[in-house]
Amino acid sequence: MSKPSAHTAPRTHRFLALLWPALALLACAALWTATILHAGAERRRAEEQAFKEADAYAEAYEQYVTRSVAQVDQITMQLKHSWEHARDRNLIENMRRDGMFTDAAFVNVSVVGPDGTIRSSSRIHGRTLNLAHAAFFVQHRDNISTALRIGVPPPELDEAHGTILFTRRLDTADDEFDGVLLMAVDAAYFTSFVSSPTLGPGSLLALVGTENNLRVEQDARGVVRTQGAAALLPANADRWPVARGVQLVTGPGGFADGEARVLGWRRSSAYPLVTLVALSHTAVLEAADAYWTDSRNHMLLATAALVLVALGASLLSLRAGARAGERAEIQRAYRTATESxxxxxxxxxxxxxxxxxxxxxxxxxxxxxxxxxxxxxxxxxxxxxxxxxxxxxxxxxxxxxxxxxxxxxxxxxxxxxxxxxxxxxxxxxxxxxxxxxxxxxxxxxxxxxxEHESQLARLANEDSLTGLPNRHWFLNFVPAALARAEDGGHGAALLFIDLDEFKQVNDTHGHAIGDRLLQLAAERLLSQLRPGDSVARFGGDEFVVLLSPFDSDQQVAVVATRIVDAFSKPFAIADDQHMIGASVGIAVYPRDGLDAATLIRHGDIAMYAGKAEGKGQYRFFDHAQSNILKTRTQLRQRLLEAIDKRQFVLHYQPRVDTRTGELLSMEALLRWEHPQLGMIRPDEFIPLAESSGLIVPIGAIVIDAACAQLAAWRAQGAVPVPVSINVSPKQFLRGGVQRELADALARYHVPAGLLEVEITESAMMGDQAEILAELAAIRALGVKLHVDDFGTGYSSLSQLQRMKMDVLKVDRSFTAELGRSKEGTVFFQAIVSMAHALGMEVVAEGVENEAQLTILRALNCNEVQGYLVARPLPAASIAPLLAQRYLFDDALAA
Structure with missing residues (x-):
């Protein structure tokens, strides 16, 4: 066996002496790369977190501002009502004496007369002060809208510097201009959403008007600035391409102090305002920069240590040999890895x-x-x-x-x-x-x-608002519960509960009241159940309960009755009492279904069947209910096809002068001409169209068809009379009717005087300001307005006076009483007298015999409509009537 060369050990030692520095260099490169990448990731994470926080703060600030402005909106509406009904020149002074407007936030609350002078105020003004030339005064004087306007105070109000000005038009009893109600509120009231330390150093909170030069901002020191007072916001901060967003603003054209900030904004959902929250980019990156500084210092030490280790390893390799050096490095690496x-x-x-x-x-x-x-x-x-x-x-x-x-x-x-x-x-x-x-x-x-996994599991299975289990938990719980019921040989009952009238409370009083109402409803529901029963919030205002075990349907009915009775009592929230109810649908296992999805679906069907018969009751599932729901679903699908294929046609019923029988106008009545089912009566599909919201596109079709027919008659040389179309409450309250009417009239070149709009009393229930504005816009087109089916709704004399309607159509149920009872005639006479006093013409619907016509003539009713005159006719049959013009025969003519 040959001996190792004498040069082998030195060569090995020299190789190792070079190897260790090379390894140290690679390790340093890897560590520095990892450190730099991690520092960059930390920086990106900090920026991403800042974007999320800026967006969340902007959303929360928008909700705060919207609620605050809504409070001012409510106060000004109440003051407007009080002034217009009392016109007490000491109104505001008396209210301040009684404790109102004493808060420092209300800098000025005044009533400005139509001549620009102060009539009543929370502050003492000289009689020489006149605001007639102020921009807000001119705007209200020249526009009839009573909507709240938000802006900046005029120079004449010195004490209002640093405030936001809220103004509302005042009207006389004849809707003439009667001055302006103004309220100057300290701008700091709207920037006190969150303390400056919470947002961090260099932060900025701002409120910007989208329709004027309103700009309010509060910096990190709590200093509030209004427009023209050394503002920090960028010069173009009042132009926003989208309703919400977040962006980094830096460099020229950015903030006035030159600091880079993460800016989040949100447009108010109800007012022409934009809320802005800006977080200092420097503060955002402070932790990431500190991490980089610490990491860099540690890496310098680590690099120095690695260099020293490499040099030491090289020396050891030269002194002790390859094996000893490897063992030493392995031991050091092991200890470093485990200890660090x-x-x-x-x-x-x-x-x-x-x-x-x-x-x-x-x-x-x-x-x-x-x-x-x-x-x-x-x-x-x-x-x-x-x-x-x-x-x-x-x-x-x-x-x-x-x-x-x-x-x-x-x-x-x-x-x-x-x-x-x-x-x-x-x-x-x-x-x-x-x-x-x-x-x-x-x-x-x-x-x-x-712990994080446990929190995620809890959040995934718990409703954050009510604290009840949620839909996800319930769907996973029911299969096991049904299996236990089957093993135990007993039944289980699923109760599907829907809160009646909850949407109305939520829409009328706001989501905060709605959320509190859901919490109280959950508590009340729990109080009616046994400890072993399971309840979950299924979504929105729906809850589900699983009763297991139970002995009979009667036992389930007792629980359902207890729930219905409990929800018939009002809920006290703040100082108000809110009435809702509960409709309960019951599906029983295994009779009505063998799985959770089937039981829930059948419980839902039973609940809706109960609602259809009258809210506030319970119903057990019946397969006939499923067939009814299926039929409604099929009809809705056919309605969608009818809308798409324009299967609707209009018939026209004449309205004539009560005495002469002269054809004065016609009412357009909707018919559905199905290619297979034939002509479908309105009472078969209109209720479904109303409840499903399809009445809105159908209403647009009616407007288009009526204008097209008027244009066709004119093209044929006929002299058409005005045609009235019915606008549903949903179509009217949604808004946009004026725009649809204007588009159709322009498209077919039809004079506005040939088109009339009929709305029911229920369509006038809602936001009075919005309704008045929509009616005024329609009337401005030259289109007459009718109150349809009068007497079946809830309108009042004062409401009719405010609405300024042109024609009042009395429901056929009142016409039918003419000649039958003295009270019927007296009541009809009262309606005619009231309408004439308000400057409205009266149309009697459902006139079917000569006796009714005779009475209506004696009562001075203007027009009649009904089978006595003519039934609803297709468009082709109307042309001869237009030529005939007088529709009474000699026996009927007065």
Whole structure:
């Protein structure tokens, strides 16, 4: 066997002396790369978090501002009502004496007369002060809208500097201009949404008007600035391309102080305002920059250490040889890896008895992190027996896992540590690897991760508003509950509960009241159930309950009755009482379904069947209900096809002069001409169209068809009379009727005087300002307005006076009473007198005999409509009537 060359050892030593610096260089490059990448990731994470926070603060600030302005809106509406009805020149002074407007936020509350002078005010003004030339005064004087306007105070109001000005037009009894109500509110009231320290240094809170030059901002020191007072916002901060957004604003054209900020904005959903929240970009990146500074310093030390290690390894390689150097590096690398990590590391050796059976384990080595898990040091822990550290079941489980790893070579698990355990962590991930005859054990503290998983599981299964289980939990719970019911040989009942009139409360009083109402409803529902029953919020205002076990349908009915009765009582929120109800649908397992989806669907069907018969009751599922729902679904689908294919046609019923029979106008009545089913009566599809919202596109078709027919008659040389079309409450309250009318009239070149609009009394129930504005816009086109089916709704004399309608159509139910009873005639006479006093013409609907016509003539009713004159006719049959013009025969003519 040949001997090694004499030069082999030196060459090996020189190679190793060069190798270690090279490895150190690569390690430094890898560490620096990882550090730089991680620092960049931290910087990006900080910026992303800042964008999310700016967006969230902007959304919350928008909600705060909208609520605050809505309060001012309500106050000004109440003041407007009080002034217009009382016209007390000391109104505001008396209210201030009674304790109102004493808050410092109300800088000025005044009533300005039509000549611009102050009539009543919360502040003392000289009689020479005149606001007639102020921009807000001119705007209200020249526009009839009574909507709240938001702007900046005029120079004449010196004390109002630094405020936001809210103004509203005042009207006389004849709707003539009677001055302006103004309220100057301290701008700081709208920037007190959150304290400046919360947003951080360099932050900015701002409020900008979209229709004027209103600009209010508050910096991190709490200083509030209004327009023209050293503003920090960018010059173009009042032009926003979208309703919400977040962007980084920096450089020229940015903030006045030159600081870069993350700017989030949100447009108000109700007012012409934009809320802005700006977070200092420097403050946002402060933690990331500090992390980079610390990491860089540590890496400098680590680099120096690696260089020193490399130099030392080179020297050791030259002195001791390749094998000794490798072992030393491996040992140092092992100790560095175990001591610098967050995981506990242990070397565990089995302890055997004389028979060779493993009876215990001893810790022969560990790192300081591993020792800290036991609340001790490495020096104290090394040499300890596992049986000394763990007792009872804890020791048995751990010893079993160690024996498994000895047998198969590997074992790992996530385990919740028992309270009697010496380990000071709640959850641990243990990884055991056999190395020769010992075990290398890694223990990782995963308590925080497990806690996070637990919170996610709770959030996934709990409704955040009511605290009840949610739909996800219920759908996972029901299968197991049904399986237990089947194993136990008893039934289960699912109650599907929907809150009646909740949407009206939510829309009328706001989401805050609606949310509180849902919380109280959940509490009241829980109070009516047994401890073993399960309840969940299924979504919106729907709840589901699973009763199991139960003895009979009667027992379920008792629970359902108890729930219905409980919800018939009002809910007290703040100072108001809110009345809602509950409709309950019941599906029984296994009779009505064998799985959760079927039971829920059948419970829903039963609930809607009960609602159709009258709210506030319960119903058991019946297969006939499913057939009815299926029929409604099919009809709705056919309606969608009818809308798409324009299967609707208009018939026209004449309205004539009561005395002469002259054809004065016609009412357009909708018909559905189905290609297979033939002509479908309105009472078969209109209710479904109303409830499903399809009446809106159908209404647009009616407007278009009526204008097209008028244009066709004119093209044929006929002289058409005005045609009235019915506008449903949903179509009217949605808005946009004026725009649709204007578009159709322009498209077919039809004079506006040939088109009239009929709306029911229920369509006039809602926001009076919006309704008045829509009616005024329609009237401005030259289109007359009719009140249809008068007497079947809830309109009042004052409401009719405000609406300024042209024609009042009396419902056929009142016409039918003419000649039958004295009271019927007296009531009809009262309606005619009231309408004439308001300057309205009267049309009697449903006139069917000469006796009714005679009475109507005596009552001075203007027009009549009904089968006595003519039935609804297709468009082709109307042309001869237009030529005939007088539709009464000699026997009927007066």
């Amino acid at each position: 990590g967050n995981d506990g590391f242990y070397m565990v050796a089995p302890v055997r008895d004389r028979k060779g059976q493993t009876v215990d384990f001893r810790i022969v080595d560990c790192n300081e992190r591993g020792a800290s898990f036991y609340g001790t040091t490495r020096a104290e822990l090394v040499g300890s027996l596992i049986s000394e550290l763990h007792q009872g079941v804890s020791f048995d489980d751990l010893a079993t896992n160690y024996r498994t790893a000895l047998a198969v070579g590997f074992h790992q698990e996530d385990r919740r540590m028992p309270d009697t355990n010496r380990l000071n962590i709640r959850w641990g991930h243990r990884r055991i690897v056999r190395v020769g005859d010992v075990l290398a054990v890694t223990l990782q503290d995963i308590s925080e991760r497990k």
